[in-house]
Structures are given as structure tokens and as C-alpha cells.
Amino acid sequence: MTLAELIPSLRASIDRLPAAEIWPSSTRLTPTGDLAVGGVALAELAGRFGTPTYVVDEAQVRANCRAYRRALPDVEIAYAGKAFLTRAMVTWIAEEGLSLDVCSAGELAVALAAGFPAERIILHGNAKSADDLKAAMQAGVGRVVVDSLDEVAQLGALATAQPVLVRVTPGVDGHTHAAIATGVEDQKFGFSLASGAAAEAVRHVLAEPGLRLVGLHCHIGSQVGRVADFELAARRMVGLLDSVRAEHGMTLPQLNLGGGHVVPYLAGEADFDLHGFADRVRGAVNYECDRRGLPAPKLTVEPGRSLVARAGVTLYRVVTVKRGTSRTFVAVDGGMSDNARPALYGAKYAVRLVGRGSRVPDAPVTVVGRHCEAGDVIAENVPLPGDVHAGDLLAVPCTGAYHHSLASNYNMVGRPPVVAVHEGTPRLLVRGETAQDLLARDIGL
Numbered sequence: 001m002t003l004a005e006l007i008p009s010l011r012a013s014i015d016r017l018p019a020a021e022i023w024p025s026s027t028r029l030t031p032t033g034d035l036a037v038g039g040v041a042l043a044e045l046a047g048r049f050g051t052p053t054y055v056v057d058e059a060q061v062r063a064n065c066r067a068y069r070r071a072l073p074d075v076e077i078a079y080a081g082k083a084f085l086t087r088a089m090v091t092w093i094a095e096e097g098l099s100l101d102v103c104s105a106g107e108l109a110v111a112l113a114a115g116f117p118a119e120r121i122i123l124h125g126n127a128k129s130a131d132d133l134k135a136a137m138q139a140g141v142g143r144v145v146v147d148s149l150d151e152v153a154q155l156g157a158l159a160t161a162q163p164v165l166v167r168v169t170p171g172v173d174g175h176t177h178a179a180i181a182t183g184v185e186d187q188k189f190g191f192s193l194a195s196g197a198a199a200e201a202v203r204h205v206l207a208e209p210g211l212r213l214v215g216l217h218c219h220i221g222s223q224v225g226r227v228a229d230f231e232l233a234a235r236r237m238v239g240l241l242d243s244v245r246a247e248h249g250m251t252l253p254q255l256n257l258g259g260g261h262v263v264p265y266l267a268g269e270a271d272f273d274l275h276g277f278a279d280r281v282r283g284a285v286n287y288e289c290d291r292r293g294l295p296a297p298k299l300t301v302e303p304g305r306s307l308v309a310r311a312g313v314t315l316y317r318v319v320t321v322k323r324g325t326s327r328t329f330v331a332v333d334g335g336m337s338d339n340a341r342p343a344l345y346g347a348k349y350a351v352r353l354v355g356r357g358s359r360v361p362d363a364p365v366t367v368v369g370r371h372c373e374a375g376d377v378i379a380e381n382v383p384l385p386g387d388v389h390a391g392d393l394l395a396v397p398c399t400g401a402y403h404h405s406l407a408s409n410y411n412m413v414g415r416p417p418v419v420a421v422h423e424g425t426p427r428l429l430v431r432g433e434t435a436q437d438l439l440a441r442d443i444g445l
């Protein structure tokens, strides 16, 4: 091959490389035009486990955990299990030295089933049920983040010396989708700092002999990209620590700043500035504490999405390609039951043909699901080779967070299996649901 021939062919290969920021870092192009993740070809996974299938790269999860621990060495990292929870995931984060945030008796049961130490578990929830609280007390969870006065009274009646944090709404806009902006005033999460509700909640906790107040918590939202928003929340929270000391003569040892760190879903989107966060938030807390003569509290962060999103890839099979009047619809064998995020937040995804190469130029298509809703769209206006056809395999990256955990049985479609890949070996973590599973709860005729 001459140099003149080589350059375009090299360029074509580079064009076909998956964008590094949204695929697991183990992703490789195979000689047949397929992609391999964790050392396993995606077509092989689809052949063995069927489609749709959620693939999770264990090494990526572990690398993400390590990156957090390195960037924030003196900060407790508590994984927010709502993003993706299976027993294997619990084991991975336990081995990586993380703590765990759960928000229901169900999530707690998964954690305990995997042998996660109860003292490293933090229970959350704006409306914890009596069963949630009882299960947490029975397990001996390390901390409960209280989120209503009713809960303070209920927990107080159940607990003895239970460490608690008060969830505070700091009035900070995380500049994210309204459905996941939890730091702003007038909403269901937390006690408002500005209105005095948070200070009142602290008084209620201190009046309960069964509860031991150890700190404050805030979580300003999810997919938050601006470090300045976290910094502002941290400053306000230190202000409240100071007021608690002034009113009660107590120095609270813990400050939990929640999670919500942004991840890119599309090539070219910015990743979270973890090092900027580490410097600026720690700096803001230290500065605010110093000038008030407060000892710096032990910090906790609770990332969910940023630990798992990029570790996940969903595989689908194309069922049909249909030409509309202006769009081409590529319909796959999954959809909003395995990925609710486009419908819930208008989330955008990249899609890629895998399992075979194609020399046909890309054309824009709309990838849709199989469900009985026109809004069941996986990705609008994405490029796929013009010869995409029924039977092809598609892969959607960045599906590790809030996919498996948000999945439903809409249209009585079974939820997909979850398969971990690691060093060339696939391992089934969660089997796919069958018609029998779907009928198992329908016990009345």
C-alpha cells in the first residue's frame, strides 16, 4: 500500500475508534469491525446472552473508584447504590474501600446479602417507610440521613444511640434538569437552610434520646457539572455547622456533600473536574472553618453515576428499519423499559453498529424501542451506516447508571440480563426475566 492509500485508510480506522470519554477504557476495535469490552467481543456477548443485554466492565468500575480515592484521599467515598446495584457491584465497591448509600430496605437487603459491613452503610430517603427504618435498625446501619420531622420522631422511637445526619436544602441551583435538581428551595428533599427548617430539624434530633447527631448532609442534584455550585453549597453548609455550634455548643464532626458529579454521554462533552472539585471544595471548607474557628469536618461524597455510567454498554438487535416521511426509524428489541432516561430527561445517547463493519457511509437515523409509546426513543438523529438492517447489532455506551436500576416491565417485557466482563471473561450477574418471572407475582385468577 502506498502512503497516499494508507492515509485515508488510517483516517477511516481512526474515525471508527470509539470516543474514549463515553466507552469503557478497555474498549477495542476488533479486526472484524466489532468492538470488544473487557476483552470480550460484543457480538459474542449478544450471541451468548441474547439481546438486549446490559454489559458492565468491572475494571472500569474499579478504576473509577480508585480515581476518586486518589483524588480525595481524606474524604469518605460512599457509592450511591441507586445508580446500579447488584451483589457483585456491592462486592467491588467493598473491595475498593468505599462506603455505600442505600435508599430503601430493598437496596439495604442487596448490600447485606453481599456481606457489606453495615457500619459503612448510609440510609437515605425523603419518605422512608417504617419497614425501611426497622430494617436499617435491625442491620445496624452506620448512619441515617433524616429528611422529615416525622422520620425524626419515628426513628427516635426505634433507635438507641443511632448516628444521624440532617439533610439540608442549601438553596443552590445545580444547573441541571429540573427533575434532578435537589438543592433548590421549595421541594420534597431536605430541610431548607434559608427558612430555618434545617436549624429546627437539628433541635428535634437533639431532643430525641435515641438519636446521636453526627453531621449535616446536602445533595444539590444529579448531572451537576459546575464545581462552583458544589463550592457554594459547601460554604453554606459550614455556615450551618457554625450556627449549630453557636446554638447548641456542639461541633458536628461530619459533613456529607452528596453526589451528582456530571458524566459525558456524548463524544466531546466535558467530564467532571474531579481534581478541581477536590481542591476547591476542600479549600472552601477549610477556609470557612478556619475563619470561624471550627475544626474541619470529615467530608463524605456520594457519587453514583460517575462511578458506573461509563462502565456500562447496552446491546440491542435491530428488529426493523422503517422510512418515515422525513426520518428513518431503526427499531430495536428494547427501549424505554431498559432505558427510561430519554423519556424522563430528554437524555441523549450515542449508538454504534457492532458485530460487523460497513463501508456504506453513515446517514442520520432515529433509534426507537419496541414499546407502545411514540416517545420510546433511544437516540434521535444519530449516524449509522446506510445499510443498517434487521438483525444488526447496536451498542449504546454510557448505560451503567440509572438503566438497570430504573428498568421496568412495561408491556410485560422482561428486564435484560446484566453481564460483567473482566479480563476476557464474561460473567452473568443478573439473569434476564422470563415470562415465568413476569407471571410469578400474578397469583389471582
Ligand SMILES: Cc1ncc(COP(=O)(O)O)c(C=O)c1O
Binding pocket: 080, 083, 101, 124, 219, 221, 222, 223, 258, 259, 260, 261, 302, 303, 304, 305, 306
Ligand atoms: C442523596 C443522594 N446522594 C447521591 C446521589 C447520587 O447522585 P449521582 O448518581 O448523580 O452521583 C443521589 C442521587 O441524585 C442522591 O439523592
Ligand SMILES: N[C@@H](CCCC[NH3+])C(=O)O
Binding pocket: 082, 180, 222, 341, 345, 401, 402, 406
Ligand atoms: N435517575 C436520574 C438520576 C437520579 C439521581 C438520584 N437522585 C438519572 O437517570 O439521571
